[in-house]
Amino acid sequence: MKRVYAKEEVCIGCRLCEVWCRTEHSRSKNIIKAHKSEFPPPVSRVLVEELMPVSFALQCRHCDEPECVESCITGALTKDESGRVVYNEEKCVGCWTCVLVCPYGAPQRDLERKKIAKCDLCPDRDTPACVEMCPNQALVYEER
Amino acid sequence: MKTYQLPEVRIERDKDRCINCGVCVRQCAFNAHKFDEDGEVYSEDEKCVACQRCVSLCPTNALYIKDNAPFVKDNANWTAETQKYIWKQAETGGVLLTGMGNPKPYPIYWDHLVLNASQVTNPSIDPLREPMELRTYLGSKPDHIEIEMVNGEPVLRTKIAPQIMLKTPILFSAMSYGAISYNACEALGRAATELGTFWNTGEGGLHRNLYKYAPNTIVQVASGRFGVHSEYLDAAAAIEIKIGQGAKPGIGGHLPGEKVGPAVSETRMIPVGSDALSPAPHHDIYSIEDLSQLIFSLKEATEYTKPISVKISAVHNVAAIASGIARAGADIIAIDGFRGGTGAAPTMIRDNVGIPIELAIAAVDARLREEGIRNRASIIAAGGFRNSGDVIKAIALGADAVYLGTAALVAMGCHVCQKCYTGKCNWGIATQNPYLEKRLNPDIAAERLYNLVRGWSHEISEMLGGMGINAIESLRGNRLHLRAVGLSREEMDVLGVQVAGSPMA
Amino acid sequence: MEGQIHRRNISGCGLAGMMSEDGRLMGGEAIIRSMEVLHDRSNGLGGGFAAYGIYPHKADYYALHIMYDDVKAKEETDVLLDERFEIDSEEIIPTKKSEAIPKGPLLWRYFVKPKVDFEDCGLCEEDYVIEAVMTVNSMVSGAFIFSSGKNMGAFKAVGYPEDVGKFYRLDEYEGYTWIGHGRFPTNTPGWWGGAHPFTILDWAIVHNGEISSYGINKRYLEMFGYKCTMLTDTEVVAYMFDLMLRRHNLPLEVACKALAAPFWTDIDRMKAKGNAKGDIYEALRMVYGGALLNGPFAIILGHTNGMVGLSDRVKLRPLTAARKDDMLYIASEEAAIREISPELDIVWNPKAGEPVVGELKNPVKKGSNKARELEETVA
């Protein structure tokens, strides 16, 4: 399956991926509204890790043997036939188990909603928002 | 000491749009944007150099950098700029430093020259349907070739001196590793290779990893001899002796120690952190016969397999100097006009020394023809070429090809903020800071360079076709296809062109 | 010739040439008839001819054909010629008054030999003659040497070519090669010297076209000491041949490939196939880039030992060739050939940039008389 990969050698740590991820996962999909007036505010599913000068954007790896799916107590996380780790927000009770077990720290805590937020590979788009909007082509979406 | 300098720009942030994402804060290496203690972004105008990086990356278009030329009382002599320089020097006691080329409003002759096109008596050629040849060979050519007929078949008896072949008459100008980032070098090398043209190492040596682009690389030998060794010379397609540079005729290169990290140090063969100061002259060239010796030493060292270029800045006596260089054995003469860029130069030299490239090309080409030695050396013109119109006019004036420096940087993202000498280039070009350098993704930059030159080449083809010409050599030095608008008799004489409206002769 | 013509002529034209490779002498009626067929390709503003083999009794002398605006121009010229040449004879070129030809300059013909003895340096002698021609043409106002070869002559005037031919009584001359031209200039300097052919020594060029590379061709020639005084494309072509064939000693076909250069793609293909011509053409284009004639043209070059037809590298102007027995014909249109030789062995349309070459079976030895005498005694 296609996954998002980071090219740390050209990631400039601008965090625009986070901005556009939030926008994509907002109600309005309008960058200004999403950030200024929506409540609860959207949470970015991608997180830029940095130890300057190194930085890269990290989001759910959609692991082949996902720890989160194994450990989720409500079945909110499942692996679908295409290989994606799919998250059902309805079922999440905000226990943070997945947050604890994910070796990458991918699931984010949405404190307002008391649920997690996790990369869904932007099902409404051909290419995930973070990949498309990265100004330096530091993210690629491809089969490896 | 409190500074009396006034901010030159004002940063306007539209608070209705700003989402406080901090992209601008992270992008500005000059620290003009900051978060306050409440986590709100704000700006400090006086730090901004107007590189437009934050503006380009702000996701909501909330930023606008506005000209804020300080108001000083109307005075043609004591302008804000002249006063600014004085404040600066009164505070530092130093030499004013700057980057890029001469920004002064000297006449730009390109904008006073217009091109011809065919109508009725002569068909124009459509480059989309018919061949259009831009191929250019740089190197010394004999005056004639000798052909012997052997059994009714012609046999070539002349061996032509080594040449470099360009698919389009555009090369990338000398920009050294150190002055520009590794990624910028990589992008130039890759683009030159894909375009079938050449890039130039400048005086910074050639990084190990870039030897793969050697067949499309012109290596420079400058007065500091940084990074020069036999492998470097052997690998190159051509060697360029740098005598002068348009932005700072008469003085040598200057790379501040902060830009000399381990990789630059290894490539230049100098200690980490040491200032790389090239002497003003080559200390083994005090006259033309010394130059000849260096040319032939390099030819000997590389067994006469590659052309040797000599780069000079365009100065008053450029025609006679060029003639001397051709006679000294150079295969290529590169002339850099006073609008040529630089990583660092004293402002006063950049703005006051040298002559425009247009006049220099015309004078040199005319002189070499007068002396009957135009075939002996090719001419590359450099210094502030902005578009394909400038390039084709340079060729009509007599240049064989054109070096792009600033235009190549602009293609990669440079916004000509002239702060290259600070090493803080926000676009990742004129910097060695590993955090900033990453901003120039060589994949993107190479593609942008490729696109630029491809676009210009198409435009040149179209203009050539319009003139009814299908090979670039038929325009080279063909000044009848140029006409002057708004120039004096003397200027037209030097340029060898007639006023617009005069007939075709 | 200062002041006579200030601008380069842009013209579309008709041309024709005929040559007996056996060197049989033929009267001038045929070429006149041939040009008459091409009447519509000219507009009466210039016509002319060149003929080879017409002065057999004076074959060792340079035949100078000169136009004089007035007697003063002749007097000045005579002084210059006297300094340089022994003048064997001089006369008015015989003409027949005609309504069709406006009143023109005085037309004189001289047979001369250089005063300097160049021993065996044929090149030096010819350069000397060229220098003399260029001096007169650029220094003497109202004088113009329009023909300067041996045993050949150019004849030209303002008018339609067939009228010009009759005016010069060409039926009374006999030559083995004849070329003719009718002009269609888009501006009207109305000057006789502006008609074709243009000549230097025995090179005579008739030309249909406009050369977009003129500006650089002229500067290129200037580098070798030629003065392009007449500001015409055609003059440039004549000097180009002189430079490449006479001074650089290039074979004719190679020289033609410099003027109408093959495309790089073709050259690359030849080189890839190991065809040695690829290397020759590559070198040629590198070295003779300034000689490439870019833009539409068809030309016929006449010279003592032959005739050549050539069109530009994409053939933007018409050119047809034909052979019959020992005859080679070249013309803008086949009709002009059929008119004088209805039966032909072969007719073809030469490809772009492919020269059509006619050569005398027994070529005339060139060079100074001394050199030839030497050679003859050795033989």
Ligand code: SF4
């Ligand atoms: S947008 Fe791209 S460059 Fe910026 S932080 Fe994200 S991955 Fe890195």
Ligand code: SF4
């Ligand atoms: S980048 Fe734009 S939106 Fe983000 S903080 Fe700066 S000004 Fe505001």
Ligand code: SF4
């Ligand atoms: S220096 Fe550049 S990045 Fe910094 S504020 Fe000014 S324009 Fe923006």
Ligand code: SF4
């Ligand atoms: S290279 Fe960088 S520092 Fe230099 S002018 Fe361009 S953007 Fe500014």
